[in-house]
Amino acid sequence: MKVLVTVKEVAAVEDDFEIAGTEIDDTYLEYDLNEWDDYAVEEGVQLSEAGDDVEVVTVTIGPERAEETIRMALAKGADRAIRVWDDALEDAELLDVESKSKILSAVVEAEDPDLVLSGVQASDDSFGGTGVALADEVGFEWAAVVNSLDLDVDEQVAHVRRELEGGVEELADVETPAVLTIQTGINEPRYASLRGIRQAQSKEIDPQSFDDLGLDAAVADSALEITDMYEPESESDAQFLDGSAEEQAGELAGVLRDLGVVGQ
Amino acid sequence: MSNVLVVADHRRGELRDVSFELLTAGRQVADATGGDLHAAVVSGDVEEFGDQLNREGVDAVHTVANGEEFNHDVYVQATEALAADVDAEFIVLPNSVNGLDYAPAVANRLDRPYVSDVIDAAYDGGVLEATREMYGSKVETTVEVADGPFVVSIRPGEWPAAEGVGDASVEAADVDIDDSQVRSTVTGFEEVGGGDVDIADAEFLVSIGRGIEEEENLELIEALVEATGATMSSSRPIVDNGWLPKNRQVGQSGKQVTPKVYLAIGISGAVQHVAGMKNAETIIAINTDPNAPIFDIADYGIVGDLFDVVPALIEEFGGDAPNV
Numbered sequence: 001m002k003v004l005v006t007v008k009e010v011a012a013v014e015d016d017f018e019i020a021g022t023e024i025d026d027t028y029l030e031y032d033l034n035e036w037d038d039y040a041v042e043e044g045v046q047l048s049e050a051g052d053d054v055e056v057v058t059v060t061i062g063p064e065r066a067e068e069t070i071r072m073a074l075a076k077g078a079d080r081a082i083r084v085w086d087d088a089l090e091d092a093e094l095l096d097v098e099s100k101s102k103i104l105s106a107v108v109e110a111e112d113p114d115l116v117l118s119g120v121q122a123s124d125d126s127f128g129g130t131g132v133a134l135a136d137e138v139g140f141e142w143a144a145v146v147n148s149l150d151l152d153v154d155e156q157v158a159h160v161r162r163e164l165e166g167g168v169e170e171l172a173d174v175e176t177p178a179v180l181t182i183q184t185g186i187n188e189p190r191y192a193s194l195r196g197i198r199q200a201q202s203k204e205i206d207p208q209s210f211d212d213l214g215l216d217a218a219v220a221d222s223a224l225e226i227t228d229m230y231e232p233e234s235e236s237d238a239q240f241l242d243g244s245a246e247e248q249a250g251e252l253a254g255v256l257r258d259l260g261v262v263g264q
Numbered sequence: 265m266s267n268v269l270v271v272a273d274h275r276r277g278e279l280r281d282v283s284f285e286l287l288t289a290g291r292q293v294a295d296a297t298g299g300d301l302h303a304a305v306v307s308g309d310v311e312e313f314g315d316q317l318n319r320e321g322v323d324a325v326h327t328v329a330n331g332e333e334f335n336h337d338v339y340v341q342a343t344e345a346l347a348a349d350v351d352a353e354f355i356v357l358p359n360s361v362n363g364l365d366y367a368p369a370v371a372n373r374l375d376r377p378y379v380s381d382v383i384d385a386a387y388d389g390g391v392l393e394a395t396r397e398m399y400g401s402k403v404e405t406t407v408e409v410a411d412g413p414f415v416v417s418i419r420p421g422e423w424p425a426a427e428g429v430g431d432a433s434v435e436a437a438d439v440d441i442d443d444s445q446v447r448s449t450v451t452g453f454e455e456v457g458g459g460d461v462d463i464a465d466a467e468f469l470v471s472i473g474r475g476i477e478e479e480e481n482l483e484l485i486e487a488l489v490e491a492t493g494a495t496m497s498s499s500r501p502i503v504d505n506g507w508l509p510k511n512r513q514v515g516q517s518g519k520q521v522t523p524k525v526y527l528a529i530g531i532s533g534a535v536q537h538v539a540g541m542k543n544a545e546t547i548i549a550i551n552t553d554p555n556a557p558i559f560d561i562a563d564y565g566i567v568g569d570l571f572d573v574v575p576a577l578i579e580e581f582g583g584d585a586p587n588v
Binding site: 011012013015017019022024094096097098101120123124125126127128129130131132133135136137141142143144145161162163164165166167168169170171172173174175181184185188223224225226227228229230231232234235236238239240241245246248249250252253255256259260261262263 | 450
């Protein structure tokens with residue numbers, strides 16, 4: 001069985017930052033593996049540990065710099081990685097759901113996995129649509145916001161739970177091959193061991209261009225364009241308690257007593 | 265003239281609030297384009313739902329009776345067919361958990377751009393200007409979708425609900441669902457959490473977030489809870505880490521709470537969390553980041569390190585702060 005896990009290197013913004021045009025200057029960004037994808041990788045690795053002959057392959061769309069992040073997934077137990085990049089992507093300001101799902105669909109067609117795991121969303125652009133759009137593009141079934149997976153390989157069905165709003169979970173059976181978008185909390189992602197990190201150095205990261213995947217450069221064209229980026233204006237009318245920590249705590253204690261939730 | 269189609273969200277026999285917000289957002293686009301607003305409801309008690317969706321500004325309500333609950337395979341087919349039937353150029357869907365499960369597929373099937381989790385929108389001269397957040401709400405962006413048809417999903421709670429009774433036609437749509445293309449089955453629902461404490465009943469919640477850093481540091485919050493007689497709750501990451509049980513989680517996917525006082529410690533205030541606690545009577549936040557969104561809804565704020573403030577607060581109430 002083959003499990004394909006889509007992973008993304010995401011940018012996190014420091015507390016203080018500056019916006020230059022429609023971007024945040026690179027000096028204020030830190031790169032890391034997308035949190036949701038970390039859970040998806042763990043789910044894939046757990047499947048490979050539970051079953052015989054399960055290969056876990058990760059795929060990312062990203063420049064060479066992203067390899068550092070991808071190696072974390074390899075260090076945690078993924079068998080190999082594919083990194084898609086192309087000159088056409090260098091100039092693309094915003095890669096929308098349509099572009100990403102079309103690029104990833106070429107990889108799905110080449111790899112022919114039994115299951116695709118993807119994070120629910122990426123913490124930087126937060127579109128939350130690539131997994132489901134990818135499933136539709138390749139004709140796989142899918143389930144979004146999955147927080148429990150019980151895969152029945154023989155019956156070709158994934159028994160999943162989907163985390164709905166308000167503390168309600170939906171139980172659903174999904175035919176495989178399928179794309180599942182993975183919610184945080186489905187498992188406990190492992191830390192990469194030193195041994196894993198060493199082993200990851202020798203694992204393959206296969207670079208793939210649009211040519212390799214039979215894609216046209218136009219796939220990088222986005223119908224969406226970011227025309228403005230700004231810090232939201234604070235709507236705060238909070239009364240701030242100032243002073244040293246002791247003074248702040250003293251004032252807060254007074255507030256809590258006044259509100260009547262703590263005894264005198 | 266460009267028609268707009270919105271598709272309602274419902275669960276376990278009730279339309280969800282976002283359904284009525286969709287009508288407002290959809291009307292906004294329809295007004296800008298001079299088109300009609302078509303609302304659709306799929307599965308469940310569609311006749312009852314259809315009547316409820318007939319609010320001011322809605323031109324037509326279409327019902328598709330097929331199954332009881334949401335199934336994305338049915339919703340994708342129904343939305344695709346209805347979009348063709350009513351000649352809908354623009355499709356507005358909810359960015360709810362179910363929206364996440366079918367809106368991207370609708371966009372893909374119709375080969376239209378998809379803009380998700382939109383919090384504001386303007387439509388001018390054929391161009392949609394959608395406002396979205398990025399980088400965990402640290403920035404807002406304006407995203408333009410030029411030249412025509414699109415699928416957008418709107419964030420629940422950002423548009424007012426449409427009100428009043430409308431004079432729309434409410435009719436069964438002529439849509440055939442191909443059952444061979446329905447490849448997933450909903451087998452049930454379960455309430456999660458339960459357990460020893462119902463945080464929804466608590467008068468004073470001390471709620472902890474990522475700022476606590478390590479599981480061992482929860483001892484500090486436990487000491488505060490003990491000294492004040494509060495009840496402990498948390499944001500999502502604490503539960504994801506397994507440091508507290510699911511029934512303590514406040515937020516969109518956890519519990520909705522309305523305590524007299526909600527003391528948020530080390531919680532940044534992600535929109536999913538705020539959805540669960542914004543109706544607390546008094547909100548107090550302690551956070552090191554003065555720009556944390558939690559301060560936007562707080563009544564009292566302390567910009568400071570919880571590891572300094574909380575021990576001092578414990579002592580204010582005669583407790584002993586553990587060394588963490």
